[in-house]
Amino acid sequence: NAGVTQTPKFRVLKTGQSMTLLCAQDMNHEYMYWYRQDPGMGLRLIHYSVGEGTTAKGEVPDGYNVSRLKKQNFLLGLESAAPSQTSVYFCASSYPRGRVRSGELFFGEGSRLTVL
């Protein structure tokens, strides 16, 4: 059972280059998220999606774009990478929250991005 899978795991970019991170989940979760993790700052939400074809901004959306064309996939794009985007990126997914069901997140293994 794969859970949440992120590709690539590591990437080095030059300033101004573009790239896409792919997240795939096989748990049939409605909700998907992209977080970035920086030392001393915990995890910060970049963008999220509550269903196929929908996306929304999180805490730190600037410089990123996302797409959710299929329920199982959530793509994070950097159109013009900057050194400030050097970080570890985590994708997560969850069921919709309800009175009984929690919003527990299931995380991927992370993607370490370095922008030179």
Added chain:
Amino acid sequence: ELKVEQNPLFLSMQEGKNYTIYCNYSTTSDRLYWYRQDPGKSLESLFVLLSNGAVKQEGRLMASLDTKARLSTLHITAAVHDLSATYFCAVENLANNLFFGTGTRLTVIP
């Protein structure tokens, strides 16, 4: 915006000792989560606390939630080396998004 503060940020403790990690948050919420992260690894869910007064225990870890005080605690009993990791609390806002604390890096010393 929801702010989540954890303390301490770093915790070094001897095996066999007890200690508590605190998680304070700034706005009303009745859903709080605790995660564990090993170095270079992903986050693993530890506890889900869904109401005021909720208490969950797993092995040497016990988590509680006081929504009136906007406070959750993660208590460690008789620490062992395997508990060394970074622990995060995360609070859910009204839009159902999780806001994470900065984490507490726990090191258990033999």
